[in-house]
Amino acid sequence: MVARDTMELKEEAIRGQYEAALGLVSGFDHAPRLAKPQEAAPASERSPGVGARPRFRSTVPGMAARPAVRPGGVRILDRIEALSDGLLSPGQAAALNMLRRSLAIALAMGETFAAQSGLAELKRSNLEGRLPEARRAEFGELLQAEALAVLYTFANATAFLIAPHLGSQTVEIGEVEEVLTDNAPLALQGALWELDQDIAVLATDDLRLVAVISAFAEALMQKVALRAETAPRLAAYSGGSWKVEADGLLIAGFRPARAAKGGQITMAFKKPHEVVGNHIAKYQSLRLAKMLMAYDFERRLNPFAELGGFIFTFMGDGKPGTGKTTLIQMMAGLLNDYCQNAGYPFRYQNFSIDQIDSYQGKSGQNAKSFVETILDPTAIGFGTIDDIDQVAGKRGDRQSSAGQQEVTAVFMGTFAGSGTVVRGNCTFGMFSNYPENVDDALRQRAGARFLVDGPQTREDYIDILSLLLGKNHSIPLGEHDLFAAQEIKKAVQASFAGHSRPHEAGLVKVWEDVGAKLGPLDTIAKIGAYLKAIQMADERFTGRAIKNITDAVKVRAMDFELPDEWMEEPDRFLFRSYDEKMQMIRELMTPITVDMVVQEINRYADSEFRYADNSDEVAVQNMMRDFARQEEAKRRYLESKS
Structure with missing residues (x-):
């Protein structure tokens, strides 16, 4: 530049x-030269007795004083x-x-x-x-x-x-x-x-x-x-x-200036306690919302982005009905409240299938407009792409439309292109029920993975039932401490600990083979050998995957939540200088541990193996249907000849 x-x-x-x-x-x-006059809407009638407002007299030499509108007059x-x-x-x-x-x-x-x-x-x-x-x-x-x-x-x-x-x-x-x-x-x-x-x-x-x-x-x-x-x-x-x-x-030449304006959001916001289950996803969303608020408008940079612990893109995947929309409503609501309190402009936009257009190039323009709105450094931005498997097409997939391919190209260039600059004022969330159908390269541009698996435990199901029933009933609660299981710190610690070992069958085999040869993964050399073994089992596990894992580890190194008081009283943090914010954040940082690294490797690799297994299964089922159709067509053809 x-x-x-x-x-x-x-x-x-x-x-x-x-x-x-x-x-x-x-x-x-x-007199128009290139365009044709349009059919004007009829002028609104004035009330009886109400005349036109007093005319301004033009002082431009040679200009008549407010002449009547004539054909060709503007x-x-x-x-x-x-x-x-x-x-x-x-x-x-x-x-x-x-x-x-x-x-x-x-x-x-x-x-x-x-x-x-x-x-x-x-x-x-x-x-x-x-x-x-x-x-x-x-x-x-x-x-x-x-x-x-x-x-x-x-x-x-x-x-x-x-x-x-x-x-x-x-x-x-x-x-x-x-x-x-x-x-x-x-x-x-x-x-x-x-x-x-x-x-x-x-x-x-x-x-x-x-x-x-x-x-x-x-x-x-x-x-x-x-x-x-x-x-x-x-x-x-x-x-x-x-x-x-x-x-x-x-x-600045032929580059549009963007006003620091927040769009009016019409959304039913959710409070954190209304998100049941999804402990890691909820925890990371809460932290990400506060991370965004650390953005410095004068420096146009976020201390978290400079320290390497900022989530610029993330993928939220899970089965239908597990709470992806609720998670979006919670994070957008938090950011909206924080920005209103601080007087910051906030923009939220969702890119959906409605913006895929049949006209060539229009879908790409829509996607570009969407990302430019969210990237605007004069505002805090949160952009979501719901059902990204339908919105963005896989490259080389003949069933993907030209518009879907355009959108994929725009998002890939935005999220990790040669001109990508992460300032830390915005984040993009991609959500899907079928992430295995997302283009591999685009999916790997999601720096963090939020597994949205919904309520899991007995306590989760009691909490969500009570929440959704509301208060218009007299059914006793019974022996249960309502929402105690949703205590975020306790639940998150248990969720992270659950990734000390992998979950997916293919990754479990790699884990056991490496463990049998090297023993506990307690050095960088052993952890690197584990990463290479994963790559040999899944060739899609590339250097970009390693970067995403290390970014997630850096986020874990900042495993703290900015105090609520810092959001409620902007003078205590938000309105401080960039250097003061940086120092305050450094004081809260924790050192990186082996457990953090191994857990983040397993979290990321589990998701990739899960996507690969699902994608392969879908491909096998599609081939089986094709073979069945061929057999049926062959049978009918032979019958017609006999």
Whole structure:
């Protein structure tokens, strides 16, 4: 990545463009060249006797004072005003102010680009009639480059500034078509003409108005960025970086700025005591939620990520009904409460089968949008991929659709690609009832394994029955200490100790063979020999598996839970400096032991052997069905010949 020296886009320069920006919002005429006018929705009727609000008088030279809307006229202020009954609502006023601000930023960026690229001098020469013929081609290319830079800056600033006003409303606007690159003023007019069309057709209230503006800005950014890939003379813009201090907006070429906004979560959160069984998975989820809160927004790094004990990706697998959804609800609820208490933006999103699209490339775009939202370093993020065996396809599997293959490629590049940077502000959880159907390479990118096996003991079943029955009954509890079995520390210690020996039959054989030859695994050499023996039994047990195991061991070395008081009183930890957080965490760390290493090897290898056994069994059953069909087809064929 090219290093950028961030400059300031001066506030005086932006405010100097307010007059021109207001003129564009107030009105201009535009004849569309690439797009066709849409059928506008009928304007809302005003109450009897209520006139239009007083008109603004444009101060742009040559602009008539609020002319009536004519064919080809673009009057965004009038368009938005028509959504109300006489007076602009706060949401409509905010949208108009935001559009004016975005246009002013874009125009100021255009002047900056012109000055740095040499375009400003060529413009003066052209106006004075002394532009050399030999430089006309360069002049045209720079005008096009300025148009692309201004368009992208406008869309980028609009998406950034409108983000805090977004609700749960979404709209589909399709592709932006009126992208003109002759010069910057014409480019903005074309974009505003199309935005005006979309508002007319799709915006019926304030929520949809905001959604339309946001969707249009995102679509315009994509279209302009694609056009810029082959356009010349953009180095002055694409290689630079500017900060708009008043808004916190960073303009870094054709890369979208993301506002620190948390999405509104509509989910039935669960408390930890409502998760019965699943002791290790619950314990690790509790710790991971607090680990995420240690993220330092100024340093943009988490001390846990630097120390090597952070879970960036994890796989939760188990049979249907064992509690995967409840686990998600618990972790999302904890993070939501912690972030609200600290005033941090929090984003939760789930990627599901609904986002697999039949259009080529659309599924990949959906997956990329999902991961970029969660990775945003200005917020705490939690992304889940439910039923990942259905969402992401196995490479080489003819039954996987092109969309599923696109999603697999995006997730593999995100979770452990050449450009992956783990800051420690987010985590991704992949959940499946059939993890053996997930692509091997994608599954191995899950740094931690959460076996979601649900209630196991007699006490677990009593606890879950009592929990689900609720309080609207008079059935006595009997001899049972309710929820005592769910005491997390005690239950987790027992669960970890259970992995001192492997569970899966194939791994048990490897364990016994190595033990007979080497005795207790009490040195790194013996443990390494055990790992090699596992690899010889299952060739999919590669170096990535070793990394995942060592990461899990480092997590165990931080086998402590950040005190609840640190989350409830942010000044005690969350609002401390990065170095102070690091020191506080170091004081709680415990040394790595042989037992930790062996237990984590067995936990990970057990899961891989379990996946392999299930996958092989499914393959055998499929082959048996194929053979049976062939035999039946052969029998019917011979009967038809006789």
